[in-house]
Amino acid sequence: MFEKALTGSKRYWIWIFVLLAVIGAGFLAYLKQYEYGLGLTGMSRDVSWGFYIGQFTFMVGIAASGVMLVLPYYLHHYKKFGRLVILGEFLAISAVIMCMLFIFVDLGQPKRVMNVMLHPTLNSVMFWDMVVLMGYLVLNVIIGWTVLGSERKGTPPPGWIKPLIYLSIAWAPSIHTVTAFLYAGLPGRHFWLSAIMAARFLSSAFASGPALLIILALIIRKLTKFDPGKEAIQSLGKIVTYFMLTSVFFLGLEFFTAFYSNIPSHMASFKYLYAGLDGHNQLVPLMWISTILAVVSIVLLINPKFRENEKILALASVAVFFSLWIDKGFGLVIGGFIPNMFEGVTEYWPTQPEMMISMGVWAIGLLVLTVLYKIAITVKEEVEL
Amino acid sequence: MSIDRRVFLKIAGITTAFGLGGSTLINGLKKRGLEASELPFAGKQGGLTAKRWGMVVDMSRFRNEHDIQRVIDACHNIHNVPFFKNPKHEVKWIWTDTFNHTFPGMESEFMMEGLEEMPFLMLCNHCKEPACVRVCPTQATFKRKDGIVMMDMHRCIGCRFCMAACPFGARSFNWRDPRGKDEDGRPFIRKLNPEYPTRMKGVVEKCTFCTERLAKGLQPACAEKSNGGLVFGDLEDPDSELREILRTRYTVRRKQELGTQPSVYYVIGGNDDV
Numbered sequence: 001m002f003e004k005a006l007t008g009s010k011r012y013w014i015w016i017f018v019l020l021a022v023i024g025a026g027f028l029a030y031l032k033q034y035e036y037g038l039g040l041t042g043m044s045r046d047v048s049w050g051f052y053i054g055q056f057t058f059m060v061g062i063a064a065s066g067v068m069l070v071l072p073y074y075l076h077h078y079k080k081f082g083r084l085v086i087l088g089e090f091l092a093i094s095a096v097i098m099c100m101l102f103i104f105v106d107l108g109q110p111k112r113v114m115n116v117m118l119h120p121t122l123n124s125v126m127f128w129d130m131v132v133l134m135g136y137l138v139l140n141v142i143i144g145w146t147v148l149g150s151e152r153k154g155t156p157p158p159g160w161i162k163p164l165i166y167l168s169i170a171w172a173p174s175i176h177t178v179t180a181f182l183y184a185g186l187p188g189r190h191f192w193l194s195a196i197m198a199a200r201f202l203s204s205a206f207a208s209g210p211a212l213l214i215i216l217a218l219i220i221r222k223l224t225k226f227d228p229g230k231e232a233i234q235s236l237g238k239i240v241t242y243f244m245l246t247s248v249f250f251l252g253l254e255f256f257t258a259f260y261s262n263i264p265s266h267m268a269s270f271k272y273l274y275a276g277l278d279g280h281n282q283l284v285p286l287m288w289i290s291t292i293l294a295v296v297s298i299v300l301l302i303n304p305k306f307r308e309n310e311k312i313l314a315l316a317s318v319a320v321f322f323s324l325w326i327d328k329g330f331g332l333v334i335g336g337f338i339p340n341m342f343e344g345v346t347e348y349w350p351t352q353p354e355m356m357i358s359m360g361v362w363a364i365g366l367l368v369l370t371v372l373y374k375i376a377i378t379v380k381e382e383v384e385l
Numbered sequence: 386m387s388i389d390r391r392v393f394l395k396i397a398g399i400t401t402a403f404g405l406g407g408s409t410l411i412n413g414l415k416k417r418g419l420e421a422s423e424l425p426f427a428g429k430q431g432g433l434t435a436k437r438w439g440m441v442v443d444m445s446r447f448r449n450e451h452d453i454q455r456v457i458d459a460c461h462n463i464h465n466v467p468f469f470k471n472p473k474h475e476v477k478w479i480w481t482d483t484f485n486h487t488f489p490g491m492e493s494e495f496m497m498e499g500l501e502e503m504p505f506l507m508l509c510n511h512c513k514e515p516a517c518v519r520v521c522p523t524q525a526t527f528k529r530k531d532g533i534v535m536m537d538m539h540r541c542i543g544c545r546f547c548m549a550a551c552p553f554g555a556r557s558f559n560w561r562d563p564r565g566k567d568e569d570g571r572p573f574i575r576k577l578n579p580e581y582p583t584r585m586k587g588v589v590e591k592c593t594f595c596t597e598r599l600a601k602g603l604q605p606a607c608a609e610k611s612n613g614g615l616v617f618g619d620l621e622d623p624d625s626e627l628r629e630i631l632r633t634r635y636t637v638r639r640k641q642e643l644g645t646q647p648s649v650y651y652v653i654g655g656n657d658d659v
Contacts, residue, residue, distance in 0.1 A: 037586040038543075039560030044473030048548040048558060108543015108558060108587025115523040115542050126522035126546050187516050187643040188552025265490065341554035342486035346473065 001149060004378040005371040011223075012374065019367045026360010029353040030105060038108055041354040046346035047337040049106070051330070051358055056102035058208070058329035059365075060179045061201060063095035063136065065209020067172035068239050074165050080232045083380070087220070087228065088213060089144035090372035092172075096137040098365035105357050125181045132175045139168040144372075152379045176201045183336060191269035191336045194257075200250040201328075207243035208324040210236045211317040216373075218314055226377045226384075230310075237313050241301040244320050248294055251327075265343075269335040272345065280345040283334060286326050293323035432600040436621035437513070437532035439648035440594075440605075441630050442506050446614030453481055453504055459610040460592070465583045467563035467573035476557040478592040479508040479607055488639060500653070506615070508607070509534060509555040509592040510639065510647030517547035517556065526589070532620070532648060533594045543587040552640050553647070555591050562586040620648060 008016075033040045043050040069088035072078035104110055121127045143164055150157040180198035183189070194200075214236050217228040258266040271277050273287045297319035299306075306312045334348050350358070447453050460466070460479045467476050481504035485492040488505075511534045517526050518534060525540040526547055548556045563584050566572050574583060581597065584590055594617075595605035603609070608617040618627030630636070636650040 037559065037561045039471075039474050039586075043560070045475050045548075045557055045560075046473075046554075048545045103544075106544070108545070108589075109541065109585075112523075112540070112542045115525070115540055119523045119540065121522050121524050123519050124522040124546070125520065126544060130522070182546070183549075186520070186550045187645060188640060189549065336549075341489075341552055342482055343489045344486060 001145075001152065001375050001379060004375045008374060012370075015370065016367070019363045019370070022363035023360050023367065026357050026363060029356035030360065032353055033105070033357060034110070038106075040351065042349050042351045044346055044348065046340040046344070047334060047348035049333055049337065050348055051350040051354055052102045052106040054329040054333040055358055055361070056099050056106070057179060057201075057333060058325055059095045059098045059102065060133070060176055061205030061324075061328065062209045062212060063092045063099065063133075064172045064176040064202070064205045065213070066092035066140065067169055068206050068210050068236075069213070070165065070172075071169050072235075074162075075169065078235070080229060080235060083226075084213070084217060084228045084232045084236075086144060086148055086376045086380075087216060087373065089140050089147075090376060091209070091213065091216070091369060092140045093137060093144065093372060094365045094369035096133055096140070096175075097368055098361055099133055100137075101361045101364060102358075105361065125178060125185065129175075129178045129182060132171065132178050136168070136171050136175050139164060139171060143168060144376075148376055148379055151383060154383065173202055176205050183332075188341060189336050190265045192332075194254060196250055196253060200247065200254075203243050203246040203250055204324045204328055207240050207247050208321055208328075210239045210243070211320040211324075214240065214317040215314060215321070218310065220373065220377060224377050224381065226380050233310065233313070234308065237301065237307050237317075240317060240320055241298075241307065244294070244298060244301060247324065248298065268339050268343070272338045273331050273335045277339060278345050280338075280347050282347045282349060283331060287331050290323045290326035290331065293319040293326075297323060431602045433602055433604075434599075435531050435619035437619065437648065438511065438594055438599075439532070439618065439620035439627055439650070440508075440608070441616040441627055441636065441650045441652060443614050443616065443630070443652040444503060444505065444654040445652065446612055447504075447506070450504075452612065452614065453506065455610050456506065456607045456615065457481075459606040460595075462576065463578050463581055463606050464593075465563075465574045465578055465581055466590075467559070467584075468575055469561065469573060470567065474560040476559065476563065476590065478557075478590070479506060481506055488637070490640070490642075491637070503654075505651070506607075507553070507555070507639075508649065509594075510553055510645070510649045511592075511594060513646035513648065514644060516550040516552065516643075516645055520546045520550040522546065529596075533596060534591075535593055535596065536588075536590060538582070538584055538588050538590065541588040543589065545589060547589055552643050552645065556589050557591065558589050559584055559586045 041050060041052075066088035069081050069085045073081040073085045104113060107113060116127060116130055143161060146161050147157045177198040180201040183192035184194060184197035186192060214233055217233055217236070221227050255270060258270055268277060272280065273283055274291075275281070276284050297316045300312055300316035300319070301307050307316070338347070339345050457479050461468075461477075464478060466478055469475055484496075484500050484503055484505060487507055492501075511532055513532065515526075515528055515534045518528050521527075522544060523540050523542055525537045525542070526534060527537070528534050543558065545558055548558060561573070563573050563586065565586075577583070595603070595607075598605060605615075605617055608615040616627055616630060618625040620627060622628065630652070631650060634652050636652055638647040638650055641647070
């Protein structure tokens with residue numbers, strides 16, 4: 001089926017080459033970082049994880065969210081998602097690849113990455129995160145490719161794929177739960193030491209992922225002859241609505257516990273993020289943009305009249321996506337390191353090379369996504385026409 | 386097939402050069418200090434051993450800046466700890482900070498005079514339940530039988546999970562190449578100690594309680610230079626000097642509530658003549 005990705009319109013090839021150019025620029029920046037060390041980034045002794053790990057965390061959520069299509073379709077036989085399900089699976093593939101790349105570019109000694117497999121360490125959450133991410137990638141590649149292949153031949157998918165699909169449904173929440181455990185089990189990081197962390201992760205994932213899928217589905221309808229279906233998009237809209245509300249509710253729970261208990265160490269990171277701490281307030285504007293976007297998106301989503309209008313739904317989806325992107329891809333990771341272990345404040349902001357490398361990873365993800373979507377859509381167009 | 390003597394010697398010579406002799410030759414060429422594998426290890430004859438090494442920091446013995454600097458220099462000089470001007474890239478094995486920063490949560494509204502300004506020495510706590518060891522995905526950081534939390538610099542992948550996990554800020558990452566030079570051409574390692582390995586960029590490092598000195602029967606460098614301010618010994622030995630101090634004086638540990646069971650205790654002072 002791969003040959004479908006090798007023929008396309010002029011627009012398709014321009015897009016591919018733009019992505020390749022960004023990847024090239026990112027790669028050059030990475031070579032510089034490889035040579036100089038991670039000191040090229042904005043990270044420090046105090047804020048020892050930054051934009052890379054934030055993006056990794058956010059992308060795990062996007063990957064996990066594929067289950068929001070797979071589950072209703074395969075477990076509840078919700079046929080409306082039939083045309084979308086492959087897009088969810090392929091999005092998961094591209095997101096997991098980005099996760100792995102963001103971890104890779106964050107390593108101080110990338111050449112030794114295989115040590116994680118050579119010395120498997122069962123007590124390390126990072127080891128398990130690698131296991132679940134790898135597993136999820138393999139599952140989605142096998143399932144997506146096989147089901148699409150059958151569709152192309154006009155035959156039902158082989159019987160052996162069913163158990164794998166059920167496994168992938170159970171597997172999806174695990175990747176984000178384990179990722180939350182990277183943070184939620186650390187003594188002395190009060191901002192992360194929260195039993196609700198995995199629940200927060202999952203709810204924000206199931207809002208941001210489907211929001212992205214809505215945007216992608218609308219773009220696909222505009223650019224190709226393939227229509228993912230109005231009703232399917234509306235169903236996604238409802239999923240985004242409920243999970244965005246849950247996500248904001250969970251954040252509210254964190255605020256309540258921190259501020260009603262009035263325990264300084266529990267309040268400190270929230271103060272830093274939303275008001276500034278000891279005169280340091282670099283992230284405050286960003287966090288308020290996230291808050292405003294969350295409120296706007298909820299207002300637009302909660303009213304069915306607005307939500308049913310696809311233009312407004314698209315706008316709300318963009319708002320959800322960026323609100324949660326800031327919250328998880330930035331605030332959550334940086335906030336955990338501020339204040340530091342000595343209750344001092346060292347601020348963090350990504351450097352230019354750091355952003356270039358991140359853009360490169362994003363471009364790789366988009367390239368994988370473009371190629372996979374091109375294949376899927378061409379197959380679907382051929383089957384239908 | 387038979388080979389004559391000349392061919393045999395040729396082959397033997399080449400094999401030796403690339404095999405046994407080769408490693409010596411290559412080492413000799415790129416030698417810039419000791420390899421970690423060449424360090425003496427614990428359990429060797431004449432070494433100091435313990436069930437669980439620990440330390441007491443007796444603040445009353447540190448009277449001035451000089452007392453403290455001597456201790457820090459002793460450690461950082463022998464261990465080739467690089468000096469980075471940028472505080473974000475700082476590498477430190479033993480250092481000082483104020484009371485409030487050393488013991489967060491223990492500060493009070495009205496504090497004993499002078500306490501807040503006192504420079505408290507900090508180093509790795511060599512916890513009994515080390516969070517860093519729990520999270521490390523490669524066992525590059527591990528706990529030895531004698532309680533010392535150790536680093537394998539050759540296995541560390543530089544993921545910095547241990548830095549996120551350590552509640553004491555005891556771990557430093559090499560954000561730049563410590564073997565390199567700063568913008569003014571000064572080496573980050575001001576004076577190389579050829580007796581101890583240097584690190585490479587991208588790995589995490591920290592205090593090791595001077596395992597290399599213990600193996601030779603010596604006290605940790607900081608304790609040796611502390612004039613009794615840092616008492617090193619076996620926490621599990623009831624007859625040790627360390628336990629005698631813990632029996633007779635009120636001591637605290639950093640962030641005890643987190644349950645990591647630090648092996649470094651502090652005598653805060655205020656009663657110098659006890």
